[in-house]
Amino acid sequence: MNYCSDCGSDKIEKEIPEGDHRLRFTCKDCGKIYYENPRLVVGTIPIFENKILLAKRGIEPQKGKWNLPAGFLEMDETSEEGAIRETIEETGAEILDLSVHTVFQSDSNHLYILFLANLKSNKFNTTPESTEIQFFDYNNIPWNELAFTSNEFALKSFISKENNTKNIYFKME
Ligand SMILES: [Zn+2]
Secondary structure: OOOOOOOOOOOEEEEOOOOOOOOEEEEOOOOOEEOOOOEEEEEEEEEEOOEEEEEEEOOOOOOOOEEOOEEEOOOOOOHHHHHHHHHHHHHOOOEEEEEEEEEEEEEOOEEEEEEEEEEOOOOOOOEOOEEEEEEEEHHHOOHHHEOOHHHHHHHHHHHOOOOOOOOOEEEOO
16 A cells, blocks of 8 residues: 555555554554455355255356355445345345355455345346346256355255354365
8 A cells, every 4th residue: 555544644664563463554654554354255045945046247257157146245234234235236136034054265365154045035136246147956056157166165065955063164275
C-alpha cells in the first residue's frame, strides 16, 4: 500500500508493532496500523426434493463451470445471512433450515463455511452472476465440470453421507 487511508501520508512502512509478532503496514505519520487477515467465504448446498441446485458461473474465475452458491461475507452480516444472500444472488432461490456442513481452507487466505440448506420452493432464476441454474440428482453431479475443489469435497461428503464432525474440516494440500 502507498498511502494511509486515515491521514493520506505516504510514509507507510512495514514493521512489527510493539507487542506484536508480525510485520504490518504502519503509517509513520499518524501511527495507524493496517492488519491483514484471511477472508471468509460463505455458501450453501441447496437441496430440494433430493436434488442439489447448482449454478453455472457467469463470471471469472472458473467461468462456465458449475458451482455451489458462495461468496465473501460482508461486514455486519452473520455467516448464515451471508450464505442466504449469496444463494439468492447466484440462483434466485430462497433457503431455510441452514446447518453447517463443511469448513474448508482453500489456501491460507480463504476460509469457507458451507451450509446445508433446504429450498423454500423450486423457484430459481439466472442472475448476472450465473448463466444457468439446474437441479442435479445425487447420482448425476457434473464432477468434471465443477468450479472448485471445495465444491467437490462438500458434495462428495454430502452424497456419501460420510460427513460428520470428524471430517467437516478439509484443508487443501
Ligand atoms: Zn496515517
